[in-house]
Amino acid sequence: MNKIIDIENLTVSFGNFEALKNVTCSIEAYPGIIGLIGPNGAGKTTLIHAILGQYKASQGKIKLANQALAYCPDTPEFPAHLTAKEVLQQSCALHEKPENAEQIETTLEKVGLVDYPSKKVGGYSRGMKQRLGIAVALLLDPVLIFLDEPTSALDPIGRIEILQLIMEVAQEKTVVVSSHLLADIENIADRLLVLNHGQLIFQGKLHQFIENSQMDDFAELEIKSEQVKQEVMDILQVNDIEFYPEITGKLMVKSEYTEKLLQVFPDIGGKISVYRATSNSLELAFERAIMGVKNEKINFS
Numbered sequence: 001m002n003k004i005i006d007i008e009n010l011t012v013s014f015g016n017f018e019a020l021k022n023v024t025c026s027i028e029a030y031p032g033i034i035g036l037i038g039p040n041g042a043g044k045t046t047l048i049h050a051i052l053g054q055y056k057a058s059q060g061k062i063k064l065a066n067q068a069l070a071y072c073p074d075t076p077e078f079p080a081h082l083t084a085k086e087v088l089q090q091s092c093a094l095h096e097k098p099e100n101a102e103q104i105e106t107t108l109e110k111v112g113l114v115d116y117p118s119k120k121v122g123g124y125s126r127g128m129k130q131r132l133g134i135a136v137a138l139l140l141d142p143v144l145i146f147l148d149e150p151t152s153a154l155d156p157i158g159r160i161e162i163l164q165l166i167m168e169v170a171q172e173k174t175v176v177v178s179s180h181l182l183a184d185i186e187n188i189a190d191r192l193l194v195l196n197h198g199q200l201i202f203q204g205k206l207h208q209f210i211e212n213s214q215m216d217d218f219a220e221l222e223i224k225s226e227q228v229k230q231e232v233m234d235i236l237q238v239n240d241i242e243f244y245p246e247i248t249g250k251l252m253v254k255s256e257y258t259e260k261l262l263q264v265f266p267d268i269g270g271k272i273s274v275y276r277a278t279s280n281s282l283e284l285a286f287e288r289a290i291m292g293v294k295n296e297k298i299n300f301s
């Protein structure tokens, strides 16, 4: 398979602090979406900027195929007085690329901005600016596009529209999407890179990451208040019902304890606001990979 990016033992430091530690990974050239995920400060942006040559490796190396890469930041900004077409013309000039009116028109059409020929970018919504950022990236005809938090500033409708656009772009190109919105990543990505504290803890197929977490189905208990949470935990413990608390404050109970759980419902029912059955998800697999779960064997190698 044709590798676009091949990274070996990459360490990037800021002073004494290693933002990336000994990262080895590669990205191959085939259409689709790679989710780049990790908690705040894990090193996602540093990795993207190191690949783009904006940060120097203190150790290791990054080999790039001789093919164009493009990047779109989370909230792309453009001169307010320009139209979308003028932004693309300016971008061609900046990249010393011959201006091609037909290509500009096709690109605007692809991102759904062709209907606003005279509207100034200053009057654009965030979603429209995100589309224009993607158009600027596409105009370079890259083999791979990095999108850093592409939906973070958008309302739910704008988010869905941009996700659809990303999926269309990914029909032809490799798109790396860095995001904290794991449900979005789960919906659109087929591959994953997972960073934690500057280390790459997983690369591969998204479904494999979820399967590796060896999760069972769970009952999810949302507790009415922190005050009664301890009471619920005590009742579960006394009745030998295994559970673990999630970051969001919910309690997760393995489905094998459902019967026992139903028996103690008269005691805990009044303290619970929501009870639902849940199954494997990227969000749960991620929490388990990052936080670890007591008494569970997790293998994320």
Ligand SMILES: Nc1ncnc2c1ncn2[C@@H]1O[C@H](COP(=O)(O)OP(=O)(O)OP(=O)(O)O)[C@@H](O)[C@H]1O
Residues within 6 Å of the ligand: 014, 019, 038, 039, 040, 041, 042, 043, 044, 045, 046, 047
């Ligand atoms: N220019 C810099 N100078 C010093 N430290 C930096 C610099 N850029 C990043 N860092 C540090 O490196 C670590 C990784 O940051 P980075 O922005 O890559 O994380 P991230 O995974 O993108 O986080 P987030 O999800 O919050 O955007 C953080 O601890 C950050 O404070």
